[in-house]
Amino acid sequence: MARPTPELIDALRKTARKLANGAPYQWGHMGGCNCGNLAQELTKLNRDQIHRYAMERYGDWNEQVEDYCSTSQMPIDLVINEMLNAGLSLEDLKHLEKLDDRQVLLRFPLEARYLKHNIRDDVVSYMNAWADLLEEQLLSKITLPIIQEMALA
Template identity: 75%
Template sequence: MARPNPELIDALRRTARKLQEGAPYEWGHMGGCNCGNLAQELTKLTKAQIHAYAMQRYGDWNEQVADYCPTSYMPIDLVISEMLQAGLAIEDLKNLEKLTDRRVLARFPIEKRYLRHNHRDDVVAYLTEWAALLEDELLAKIELPKFDAVEWQPVS
């Protein structure tokens, strides 16, 4: 699972918001699908640039990720590297493309867990819940000092 960090959480929420507000979405387009839209936020590349980079090699995002090589200098591998540096894992990209991360899905009511990977509203719901999950994980790691309520002194 992704390394929770404020930048990644924000990128997930920005991607969900843009999709909800009508950003171009096309599941069969490498720059406009689930991963492609998040890649736009994380890399600041355009939909067309991401698609062009991906077309230099065969396959969809799952195949591109399976063939990922951090030292290849293939443009799509550079995109994937940037996404990984933002805190994502290879499995996250595979799960995002198909909306299949069990930890994310478990946060939905049972009757809403069957998301359609190529429907904008389901992608928005998945991204939003994933961001909330990562935020919960990040907040759980924060330990605040304990203070004595009377003297406002740290308690040892």
């Protein structure tokens, strides 16, 4: 699971909001799919740049992640590296593309857990639920000094 960072939480929420408000979405487009839209937010590259970088190598996001090399200097690897630096893991990218991370899905009622990876509304719901989960994890790690003092008293 991703490292819960404010930057990543914010990027997930912004991406979900943009998609909900009609940002271009096309699951078969490397810059306009689930990972592609989040990559746009994290890297500030546009969808066409991300797609062009991905097309320098073969495959979808899952295959790009499998072939990722932190030292290759291939443009798509640089994009993935920026995403990893924001707190994501390679497994997170695979799960995002398929909307299938178990921890995220457990946040949905049982009847709503069967998300379709290429449906905009499902992507929005998944990203918002993931951001909520990461925010809870981040907040649980914060201890204010006054609370520590009260606990010791």
